[in-house]
Amino acid sequence: MTVTTIGARADGSAIAGPPPAADVSALILDLQAQGLRLETQVERRTGGAGPTDSGMLWVEGFQITAPVMPSSPYVLESEDEGYGIYRDGVRLATAAAERRPRFYDRQTADGIPYWQIALLHLDSLASTVVQHCTYWGNDDQCQFCGIGVSLDSGRTIARKTPEQLAEVAIAARDLDGAVDATLTTGSTRGVDRGALYVARCGQAVKEAAGLPVEVQFEPPYDLDVIDEVGAMGIDSVGIHVETFDPAVLARVAPGKARTGIESYFAAWERAVAVFGEGQVSTYVILGMGEDPELTIEGCKRAVDMGVYPFVVPLRPVAGSLMADWKPPTSAYTTPIYRRVLAYMTERGTMNSTTAKAGCARCQACSGMSSMEPVLQIGRRPGA
Ligand code: SF4
Numbered sequence: 001m002t003v004t005t006i007g008a009r010a011d012g013s014a015i016a017g018p019p020p021a022a023d024v025s026a027l028i029l030d031l032q033a034q035g036l037r038l039e040t041q042v043e044r045r046t047g048g049a050g051p052t053d054s055g056m057l058w059v060e061g062f063q064i065t066a067p068v069m070p071s072s073p074y075v076l077e078s079e080d081e082g083y084g085i086y087r088d089g090v091r092l093a094t095a096a097a098e099r100r101p102r103f104y105d106r107q108t109a110d111g112i113p114y115w116q117i118a119l120l121h122l123d124s125l126a127s128t129v130v131q132h133c134t135y136w137g138n139d140d141q142c143q144f145c146g147i148g149v150s151l152d153s154g155r156t157i158a159r160k161t162p163e164q165l166a167e168v169a170i171a172a173r174d175l176d177g178a179v180d181a182t183l184t185t186g187s188t189r190g191v192d193r194g195a196l197y198v199a200r201c202g203q204a205v206k207e208a209a210g211l212p213v214e215v216q217f218e219p220p221y222d223l224d225v226i227d228e229v230g231a232m233g234i235d236s237v238g239i240h241v242e243t244f245d246p247a248v249l250a251r252v253a254p255g256k257a258r259t260g261i262e263s264y265f266a267a268w269e270r271a272v273a274v275f276g277e278g279q280v281s282t283y284v285i286l287g288m289g290e291d292p293e294l295t296i297e298g299c300k301r302a303v304d305m306g307v308y309p310f311v312v313p314l315r316p317v318a319g320s321l322m323a324d325w326k327p328p329t330s331a332y333t334t335p336i337y338r339r340v341l342a343y344m345t346e347r348g349t350m351n352s353t354t355a356k357a358g359c360a361r362c363q364a365c366s367g368m369s370s371m372e373p374v375l376q377i378g379r380r381p382g383a
Helices: 021-034 147-152 162-176 195-209 224-231 246-252 254-259 261-275 292-304 330-347
Strands: 005-008 014-016 054-059 062-067 074-078 083-087 090-097 119-121 124-128 180-184 213-216 236-238 280-286 307-313
Touching (some): 021 054, 021 062, 021 330, 124 162, 162 180, 162 195, 180 195, 195 213, 195 224, 224 261, 236 261, 280 292, 292 330
Parallel strands (some): 180 213
Antiparallel strands (some): 005 014, 005 090, 054 062, 054 090, 074 083
16 A cells, blocks of 8 residues: 555654545545645646546545646645645545546548547546537536537537547547447437447447447437347446436426426336346536435435436536536535445445446546545445
């Protein structure tokens, strides 16, 4: 385990040793709430649908994304070997930052840079395969989403082909050690809501690069579509309700609210039958004004049916309708994580190591995996 200087005595001498798991978890939750100031260059992601405007790093071996905030009390500083996280001059933890992936320097035969096709989020290759959504730019737009932002800025292309994604996945695996692929899509008005195209892309990635693949989509109008996605060899799926509080869903995601929370449960039930327990996940965003009890009850119901509730703090995306919001405090998120994790442990069906691919496998946007060692469950740092 890394030996880390975790503080200083009154006389200025260093206190050395690995920080206790509880301190690391508390730090990670607070970094996700209060962000991080950068006194050094790290790979970061701006705009878009995923962990945007974030520094992506490893803190004491845990993958995390944290918002880059100039007002944060936490500072990432470069050291002789790697990085340290400091607060008020006291070193709190060892960090490692993502370097610029090597595959970003490549391009397709027709001149499209690989980084416009897919990005590396720590060790996961990620892409929004269709950058248009039927909800975007009208009254239905999800307020937390930034899917149109990166397209408008020219950082990506509107539609990636299965062949392009397969080519990039091989390079990301070979040059940068990508271990899985996470593919998402804007929603269509078709019966499949876009699920079949993103699954075709996933199938191409899996066949070419052999990486486990998660695809993400809205509940299809015809649930048989989920069987078709399974038949394409996809490993995991994300079908994201975003919040279990119906009033908040109606306010922040009117299109999803019209689909209705019960339709998510119906889609999850079919998906668990196809992909297995813990291979189906949903984002559950904290900090949008939701009722914590409704949130926890919804997570428990999801766990009961084999769905992994991937609980994350709101990460306000520049250019989104919630750009001016702030992430929730760690005082708010900590007890919710703790109660959801305690319930998962009691049920014993899944933890942060269960998903084969995707956001629930990576875990960087949530504080859940860092809390597992504190509760004596799940993964250890760096695992
Ligand atoms: S459904 Fe909502 S979150 Fe998903 S891409 Fe469309 S606007 Fe964004």
